[in-house]
Amino acid sequence: MTSSVRRKLAVLPLILLPLGALAACDGENTKTDCNTNSCTVTFDRGVDASASILGVKAELVDVKGENVTLKIAGQRVTVPVGDGQQSDGFDVSVQSVTDDHVVVKISHNG
Numbered sequence: 001m002t003s004s005v006r007r008k009l010a011v012l013p014l015i016l017l018p019l020g021a022l023a024a025c026d027g028e029n030t031k032t033d034c035n036t037n038s039c040t041v042t043f044d045r046g047v048d049a050s051a052s053i054l055g056v057k058a059e060l061v062d063v064k065g066e067n068v069t070l071k072i073a074g075q076r077v078t079v080p081v082g083d084g085q086q087s088d089g090f091d092v093s094v095q096s097v098t099d100d101h102v103v104v105k106i107s108h109n110g
Contacts, residue, residue, distance in 0.1 A: 027050055039053040041103070045099065066080050072088060074088075
């Protein structure tokens with residue numbers, strides 16, 4: 001095998017890595033926008049909504065007034081709109097709440 005072929009084969013996993021990270025974000029009744037360290041998740045309201053992001057499951061549990069309750073990696077966290085909280089190694093912030101959607105940003109905090 002020539003050295004140029006070896007180099008190309010060595011680089012291939014690095015090229016495919018971002019595609020794998022994006023493919024790892026999916027959900028039910030959600031829209032996700034992820035990079036290697038954080039995801040913005042738009043949850044649909046009025047239905048069971050969850051997403052598999054950053055290696056964990058994130059679920060919308062409840063919205064009461066300005067407080068949003070989520071379950072991140074099995075841990076419940078309540079976050080006021082426009083504010084942030086930490087939950088089991090993640091920073092969780094609620095960006096907006098409408099009648100139809102809740103937009104949350106979830107990031108690794110380490």
